[in-house]
Amino acid sequence: MSRKTSVLILDDELLARNRLRGLLSKETDIDVVAECRNGDEALKAMFTLQPDILFLDIEMPGKNGFEVLRQVSGPVMPFCIFVTAYSKYAVQAFEYEALDYLLKPFRNTRFHQALDRARRFVKLRDVSPAVEVKRPSSPCVFRIDLYGSSIDLDAGDIMWIQSDGNYIKLRTRSATYYKRATLSDAADLLEPQGFIRIHRSILVNGLHMTGTVYKGNNEYEITTTEGARFRSGRTYKGRLEAFLQNKPSPSDPGV
Secondary structure (H helix, E strand, O other), X not given: OOOOEEEEEEOOOHHHHHHHHHHHHOOOOEEEEEEEOOHHHHHHHHHHHOOOEEEEOOOXXXXXXXXXXXXXXXOOOOEEEEEEOOHHHHHHHHXXXXXXXXXXXXXXXXXXXXXXXHHHHHHHHHOOOOOOOOOOOOOOOEXXXXXXXXXXXXXXXXXXXXXXXXXXXXXXXXXXEEEXXXXXXXXXXXXXXXXXXXXXXXXXEHHHEEEEEEEEOOEEEEEEOOXXXXXXXXXXXXXXXXXXXXXXXXXXXXX
């Protein structure tokens, strides 16, 4: 028996998600593995569930559909079908290698055309497995399973890590990844390599800390190279100040 094709739905509107799920539920070879209301939910679901096909809206609160795709990288991506009420994004969508672009409100026949095209691409990918991505020149600290392949991250790739339930969220310059691990595990690996735990849920690469401002009440605000801001925990004040006194700058020799 052949496996079912897995699908993830990303749309902030409940009615839109319900319609897509209703259409997909009639397809015996399709398994809707998750419905997401925003980009953060979708990123976590994509890295943990690794769907074959992604139906996604564009304009949503928080991250829009394009921002979500910019944070997903790897040799094999989910096949994307945009579902939106706006025709103005069509050219940009195909720059992101979209398989199709459904304009709301769409006819059922138009939906099935897009789904059938995605099915064909999934079958082609299944008979041509992705080559594993490796970085032999640098030590791997995390291996991320990604859509039938994997990618290795070294310490220098990572800007910051945040705990998220049973997972950790790792942010690099180009993408966001999720891995099943604890922040304590990550700290044990990375603090000897220039990372600092500033909160019970946040670990930051010292080389990507561009600003620290004392906010009172034993708390600092830390800014990273990408503009992310984190507030340190009060109990971490002493260790953060000690770290800052000895933190090398990117211009130091050997960095």
